[in-house]
Amino acid sequence: MSEAVLTHHDDHHHGPASGITRWLFTTNHKDIGTLYLWFSFLMLLIGGAMALVIRTELFQPGLQFVEPAFFNQMTTNHGLIMVFGAIMPAFVGLANWLLPMMVGAPDMALPRMNNLSFWILPFAFGMLISTLFMEGGGPNFGWTFYAPLSTTYAPDTVTYFIFGVHLMGASSIMGSINIIATILNMRAPGMTLMKMPLFVWTWLITAYLLLAVMPVLAGAVTMMLFDIHFGTSFFNAAGGGDPVLFQHIFWFFGHPEVYIMILPAFGVVSQIIPTFARKPLFGYDSMVYATASIAFLSFIVWAHHMFTVGMPLAGQLFFMYATMLIAVPTGVKVFNWVSTMWRGSMTFETPMLFAIAFVVLFTIGGFSGLMLAIAPADYQYHDTYFVVAHFHYVLVPGALFSIIAAVYYWLPKWCGRMYDETLGKVHFWLSFIGVNVTFFPQHFSGLAGMPRRIPDYALQFADFNMVSSVGAFIFGFSQLVFLYVVIKAIRSGRPATDRVWEGAHGLEWTLPSPAPYHSFTTPPTVTEAEAHS
Amino acid sequence: MASSSDQATYYIPHSGWYPIWVAVGSALLLFGLGSWLNDLKAETEPSRALFYTGAVILSVVLFAWFAKVVNENLEGLTSPQLHRSYIWGISWFIFSEVMFFFAFFGALLYARVLSVQWLGGEGAKGFTGEYLWPEFEAVWPVISNPDPAVFENPRGDMASPGLLSWGGYLPFWNTVILLTSSVTVHFAHTAIKNADRTRLLRWLGLTVALGVVFLFLQVEEYVHAYQELGLTLSSGIYGSTFFLLTGFHGFHVTLGTFMLFVQLVRAFRGHFQPKDCFGFEASSWYWHFVDVVWVCLFLFVYVF
Amino acid sequence: MGLGLAAAARADELNMTPGVTQISRSIYDLHMVIFWICVAIGVVVFGVMFWSIFQHRKSRGAQAASFHESTRLEIAWTLIPILILIGMAFPATQTLVAMYDTGGEDMAVEVRGYQWKWQYKYLDEDYNSTFSFFSNLATSRDEIENRVVKNDNYLLEVDEPLRIPANRKVRFLITSEDVIHAWWVPDFGIKRDAIPGMLNELWTVVETPGVYRGQCTELCGMDHGFMPIVVEVMAEEDYDAWYADRVRMEEARHEALSKTFTPAELMEEGERVYATFCASCHQANGKGLPPVFPALAGSPIATGPLSDHLDIIVNGRAGTSMNAFGNQLDAAEIAAVTHYERNAWGNDVGDVTQPIDVIEFMSGKEAEETP
Ligand code: HEA
Ligand code: HEA
Ligand code: CUA
Numbered sequence A: 001m002s003e004a005v006l007t008h009h010d011d012h013h014h015g016p017a018s019g020i021t022r023w024l025f026t027t028n029h030k031d032i033g034t035l036y037l038w039f040s041f042l043m044l045l046i047g048g049a050m051a052l053v054i055r056t057e058l059f060q061p062g063l064q065f066v067e068p069a070f071f072n073q074m075t076t077n078h079g080l081i082m083v084f085g086a087i088m089p090a091f092v093g094l095a096n097w098l099l100p101m102m103v104g105a106p107d108m109a110l111p112r113m114n115n116l117s118f119w120i121l122p123f124a125f126g127m128l129i130s131t132l133f134m135e136g137g138g139p140n141f142g143w144t145f146y147a148p149l150s151t152t153y154a155p156d157t158v159t160y161f162i163f164g165v166h167l168m169g170a171s172s173i174m175g176s177i178n179i180i181a182t183i184l185n186m187r188a189p190g191m192t193l194m195k196m197p198l199f200v201w202t203w204l205i206t207a208y209l210l211l212a213v214m215p216v217l218a219g220a221v222t223m224m225l226f227d228i229h230f231g232t233s234f235f236n237a238a239g240g241g242d243p244v245l246f247q248h249i250f251w252f253f254g255h256p257e258v259y260i261m262i263l264p265a266f267g268v269v270s271q272i273i274p275t276f277a278r279k280p281l282f283g284y285d286s287m288v289y290a291t292a293s294i295a296f297l298s299f300i301v302w303a304h305h306m307f308t309v310g311m312p313l314a315g316q317l318f319f320m321y322a323t324m325l326i327a328v329p330t331g332v333k334v335f336n337w338v339s340t341m342w343r344g345s346m347t348f349e350t351p352m353l354f355a356i357a358f359v360v361l362f363t364i365g366g367f368s369g370l371m372l373a374i375a376p377a378d379y380q381y382h383d384t385y386f387v388v389a390h391f392h393y394v395l396v397p398g399a400l401f402s403i404i405a406a407v408y409y410w411l412p413k414w415c416g417r418m419y420d421e422t423l424g425k426v427h428f429w430l431s432f433i434g435v436n437v438t439f440f441p442q443h444f445s446g447l448a449g450m451p452r453r454i455p456d457y458a459l460q461f462a463d464f465n466m467v468s469s470v471g472a473f474i475f476g477f478s479q480l481v482f483l484y485v486v487i488k489a490i491r492s493g494r495p496a497t498d499r500v501w502e503g504a505h506g507l508e509w510t511l512p513s514p515a516p517y518h519s520f521t522t523p524p525t526v527t528e529a530e531a532h533s
Numbered sequence B: 001m002a003s004s005s006d007q008a009t010y011y012i013p014h015s016g017w018y019p020i021w022v023a024v025g026s027a028l029l030l031f032g033l034g035s036w037l038n039d040l041k042a043e044t045e046p047s048r049a050l051f052y053t054g055a056v057i058l059s060v061v062l063f064a065w066f067a068k069v070v071n072e073n074l075e076g077l078t079s080p081q082l083h084r085s086y087i088w089g090i091s092w093f094i095f096s097e098v099m100f101f102f103a104f105f106g107a108l109l110y111a112r113v114l115s116v117q118w119l120g121g122e123g124a125k126g127f128t129g130e131y132l133w134p135e136f137e138a139v140w141p142v143i144s145n146p147d148p149a150v151f152e153n154p155r156g157d158m159a160s161p162g163l164l165s166w167g168g169y170l171p172f173w174n175t176v177i178l179l180t181s182s183v184t185v186h187f188a189h190t191a192i193k194n195a196d197r198t199r200l201l202r203w204l205g206l207t208v209a210l211g212v213v214f215l216f217l218q219v220e221e222y223v224h225a226y227q228e229l230g231l232t233l234s235s236g237i238y239g240s241t242f243f244l245l246t247g248f249h250g251f252h253v254t255l256g257t258f259m260l261f262v263q264l265v266r267a268f269r270g271h272f273q274p275k276d277c278f279g280f281e282a283s284s285w286y287w288h289f290v291d292v293v294w295v296c297l298f299l300f301v302y303v304f
Numbered sequence C: 001m002g003l004g005l006a007a008a009a010r011a012d013e014l015n016m017t018p019g020v021t022q023i024s025r026s027i028y029d030l031h032m033v034i035f036w037i038c039v040a041i042g043v044v045v046f047g048v049m050f051w052s053i054f055q056h057r058k059s060r061g062a063q064a065a066s067f068h069e070s071t072r073l074e075i076a077w078t079l080i081p082i083l084i085l086i087g088m089a090f091p092a093t094q095t096l097v098a099m100y101d102t103g104g105e106d107m108a109v110e111v112r113g114y115q116w117k118w119q120y121k122y123l124d125e126d127y128n129s130t131f132s133f134f135s136n137l138a139t140s141r142d143e144i145e146n147r148v149v150k151n152d153n154y155l156l157e158v159d160e161p162l163r164i165p166a167n168r169k170v171r172f173l174i175t176s177e178d179v180i181h182a183w184w185v186p187d188f189g190i191k192r193d194a195i196p197g198m199l200n201e202l203w204t205v206v207e208t209p210g211v212y213r214g215q216c217t218e219l220c221g222m223d224h225g226f227m228p229i230v231v232e233v234m235a236e237e238d239y240d241a242w243y244a245d246r247v248r249m250e251e252a253r254h255e256a257l258s259k260t261f262t263p264a265e266l267m268e269e270g271e272r273v274y275a276t277f278c279a280s281c282h283q284a285n286g287k288g289l290p291p292v293f294p295a296l297a298g299s300p301i302a303t304g305p306l307s308d309h310l311d312i313i314v315n316g317r318a319g320t321s322m323n324a325f326g327n328q329l330d331a332a333e334i335a336a337v338t339h340y341e342r343n344a345w346g347n348d349v350g351d352v353t354q355p356i357d358v359i360e361f362m363s364g365k366e367a368e369e370t371p
């Protein structure tokens, strides 16, 4: 079937309300998705601007641009804003836009709560960012906020930071509940689990990860709150606690968190590559199982962030082995993507370019991750720029690239207009070069022994830092090109067809472009052609 | 795993003002609480205005929101599918609550099995104790802290006196009370199923009453701890884990009791049909969850 | 592209150091092995991919095949990586086990992190301190703030390095006074967090004498970037000689504490202490460098009541470069330098400050501070 019949049942309004209230009061999955996406882009700019402050200070040895105290606030807030403000909301935004269209539903399962999940965020981040302007300054203890630096020795504003995290957590939990309910309960007849597009699968599993670890993070900050204000001693040895306890709780959340930022990315890439290879995804089932095993493993590897805290040998070994194992299911994914391309009939529009860059650069980031997993070697890598290089490779050309790819890929469906392909390619090449110039040298400065989170460094690290800073500005400003391309498309792009891409499969492409305000008001029939692509 | 969806009766709610006001309310509430706490820490006159404003907004809006949902249901707008979504919703919400408690149980376990042992000179990192805390003994409950100058020692603990003397042991009776209340709430449910309003009211009322009694005894318990035993939040890791675990549980019991109370009021109003009593069921599931958490508490905080 | 960069830079800027211990070398080997394995896998995976990207493009008229699964392949590329990983796990495990083999040491040093400096305590057989000292960053503000050219050891130099003998097994007991720090000497291949209230252990045997540098590697607040680690590994006999006089110095100090000195002795010792700890800012002539570094000659503090004067020396002044010398100098030194400041450069308060005055002052302070 090509078009879904669009008869309006008793669904109370036929189009968006007008004016600001449309956005404040909306219960529509597309409006909310749009809000999420713009919000996360704003956060990308702010967090990115902070990164640029960092890179400017690190351009040369010596202190020239900011005070060490402020530098630490930049590092901390950069990390927090990028993780919780840019990457995660962007994926939730994609979920909002796409899940109902992909499973053949009119909207998300719990539309009002959906609105709440979003509108909490601006307040949470408002609270977080406002601390930067309070006396004593904002959070300066790293995005991992290890006690006691984040408790006994923290600025007073840590209290607002803590409540900010509570709010973000609440938002994520409600968001995941909504996503789970939508996927398990709103699928069109015939859309069996093993027919769902991989983006839906990866988000279903991600939602479970969120449900399992966000409350644990809330627990961690709550213990901090009590250590700070009510004299408890969870993280204080003088009272029988242990600062390392904080790290265990944090990383029990923190490691799954990093997969929360990559599983939906896997989903996106698994949608895009088959489209432009004009060939069904290779090994759909194994992709699903691989995702599930990654999710499972992510619960038993957290202490690989803590190899240097002095764990007993047995613990050290266990977490090393478990961590290495994750390479296996992740590898399966990489191999499946490559085999999907193999003997396809490939074209290289912007989304495909970003998807291919994702596969290559994420894998490189994965390799450095595997090196970090080797506990004895990690004694030399830990808390150096080698780690910074690792996680930027998996996060920037990983998570962030997949988000950009997704926007290029689905934008025509969203707004009914094509983006400017040439500019898109310009944006890609600028980003691709920029990201490598920024982060590749950090492997070297890390191996040469440059610690993280320092505003000034010894002379032998100078060359690489200079290169890295230049790259940062190239990459950063090329994101403004992205902004321009998107706005141009929305304003004046040429109209897009319903199918948009020659090789595109999936229910969302059976809808007209732009997609109607309520995706499917009568259930579509799921044909083989549209099933799991 | 229901995948058949009854589109004909899709209910897509009007856009509404509740959610954003909940966001505003909770933001004000938490920001207010933050500045309040900071003022206390700085020993300046606390400013509570924001906090109360937030609290008021939040409670008003939540009331309106839930009222709206209830009325929609009475108007018959709730499709079987939306009903299933609600069920998924509350179940996974309860799961997230379980994980919240998991964090605190984890902390308790870590303290007992690892950090206290090490500080007391035992286990794989026992040298820590021998070298840094020679006086400290690894015993649980921790009655004398590694550094009593910083964390004042309690005079006693809440640990179980042993089966035989459970007769006079409050936590035991609290356990009995909660377990009973789980049963009574179940009877209330069957009452709904049999459309027997009077028995519903009786059993549900009894459940709420039991909840209140539990809370009352819990308060007694805290007063005893603070006054007779000098066991406080700041008396080291034992007090920390004890009060946060039992405290957050108590908080959830309060919530659960309130939820059940609301259902009681609705029962008076005759809201529940044998086929349609989600509000009640949700509250009772929550109640069972609170009950299970208590059993774990009783075992790991009090008995073992 | 990365390789291009690589070529551009000096080797020691590029890769992990092989270091100067058994452990550091085996870590280095491990690192290289994993690195090359990853490179190999990368070459294969990306090779296949780019071949396909080149060959199977629509513009070259490629027709899409329709195959989309193969259980055999899936099993293959699950098992092969597992085998590779098992291969990696063996050497990794061996190295790790070797690292955990503490005990049987020839000597032990307690390493204690402070915001933002390190304290080294040399311990005797029963782990009691024989003597201890602080190791502060020695790089000048001028270099950090780019007023003068930076020397080669910029940010990696300290006023007094940790000294250990070559070829002896040294055991480090690592802990912290305030927040978490981490003690890392890349050339030894050892890194461990310094955790307040907790103790971590490390050991090393260094073969070649020399000076080795590292940095704090756990974010510990504002000056995390400014607490370097310098270890001078000495030939055994040199070390023993150095250790002997360090112990003698220590004994001298101890008796000094109970002694009362003549003003002349105080002036002499005071001048020495002043020259090493104070003169760089307040200048040898006591005129300081106003406005940043106040003059002491004729200053209200140095000529005012003794308690205020002691207070600023012992507790320093927050937010300025005036350190709290209370935990860096002993009572005798503080007494001497105080006396000196009160009676040099035409300051003629004329009173005499004895170690006992300082001890009383400091114990009084503690009494106030304990909550
Ligand atoms: C999207 C986020 C993301 C992802 C996907 C990963 C993926 C992985 N990470 Fe990473 N990691 C982070 C984000 C991420 N990480 C962050 C943010 C930090 C720093 C936190 C902080 O301290 O601030 C971090 C830190 C970090 C550390 C701690 C370093 C330290 O602080 O000392 C370690 C150590 O084990 C690690 C390991 C791994 C491993 C083994 C993987 C694996 O999942 C990678 C698996 C993938 C591959 C291996 C490549 C593809 C596989 C094949 C081609 C198959 C064949 C390959 C082999 C058999 C080798 N990561
Ligand atoms: C999750 C995603 C994510 C992303 C996308 C990024 C993006 C970037 N990161 Fe980030 N980074 C982290 C996550 C991320 N980072 C984390 C978790 C840490 C650890 C924090 C910690 O140690 O606690 C970290 C730490 C970190 C460090 C180490 C800091 C330190 O240890 O002291 C550095 C240093 O170079 C760095 C650089 C960059 C750069 C150059 C980018 C670039 O990709 C950014 C590109 C820039 C833009 C996209 C901005 C565009 C803006 C403009 C063009 C200017 C106009 C601005 C306005 C109008 C407001 N990051
Ligand atoms: Cu000390 Cu970082």
Ligand SMILES: [Cu+2]
Binding pocket: A254, A255, A258, A302, A304, A305
């Ligand atoms: Cu991890």
